[in-house]
Structures are given as C-alpha cells and as structure tokens.
Amino acid sequence: MIFSSRDSFSIVFVGGIGLLIVGIWVIFQPNKKHADLENARELWNINKPERYSYTLTTGCMFIEQHEIVHNEYGHISTPLGGAPKAMPVTIEDLFTQVENANLTAYKALTEYHPYFGYPVLFKTDGSKEVFDDECFIQVTNFKVLDSSET
Structure with a gap:
C-alpha cells in the first residue's frame, strides 16, 4: 500500500494536495464571478428589449420598492409603498454595482436572468467585521x- 493513515508522510502529502486544491479554487473563484458577470452583461446587450418595465426592490436597513419603466425616452420611476422619490439604479447600474461588489465586498452573490442576463437578485455583505451591513x-x-404600453 502506497498511502497509509499511519504514515506521517502520507498524511502530510494528502493534506498538502487538499490545500493546493482549495488554494486554486480560491484564486479562480473571483475569475468565475467576473466571467459570469461578463456573460450576463453580454446577454443583456444582445437581448435587451427597447421598452420594458420591472419592480426594483432594494434593502439594507429598510426596504424600498420602485416601479421602473424604460422606453425610448429613458427611465421613469414610480416609488411604491412610501419609498423616497430618489431615482433607483437602472439595470445597467446594477451590472456596475455587481462588478464593484465582486471586487471589494466580503461576500457577493448574484443570480442572473437566464435569457435577458440582468441581475435578478444581488446580495452583498460589505465587511466581515461589520454587523448588519x-x-x-x-x-x-x-x-x-x-x-x-409606454
């Protein structure tokens, strides 16, 4: 038998291989997020309709909702449920936010629409040390x- 659980060299060798695999995964994980983002952005640019609407829900300390209509004149935002009147981000802005979070946030998770490519859900945790961010x-x-309809 080449490897034995009683042989210290075997234990160190197998442990080293495991650490190497984890290290490679950690190194290439940001590249996968970047590739996923670029593939989604390309899908959006290819399949983006001229006119569309959506509901945008954002939340950190409290939740806001806006109904957004995009047409040939730009974006029209209607606050829902007492949300402030400030213009929320556009879908194009979402791609930028995802890109920035992938580079700077402690954790970032994004789900993309399978056909249009826009971010359907984007969750971020800015810092490991900060509670409730x-x-x-x-x-x-x-x-x-x-x-x-526009």
Missing part, C-alpha cells in the same frame, strides 16, 4: 412592453 437588490415583474 448586508444589502440586497431584487428585480421582479420584468415585462417586455410594446409601444402602446
């Missing part, structure tokens, strides 16, 4: 509009 952005009710 987790935020999310969710896009729901995405709908392609025809010219009579």
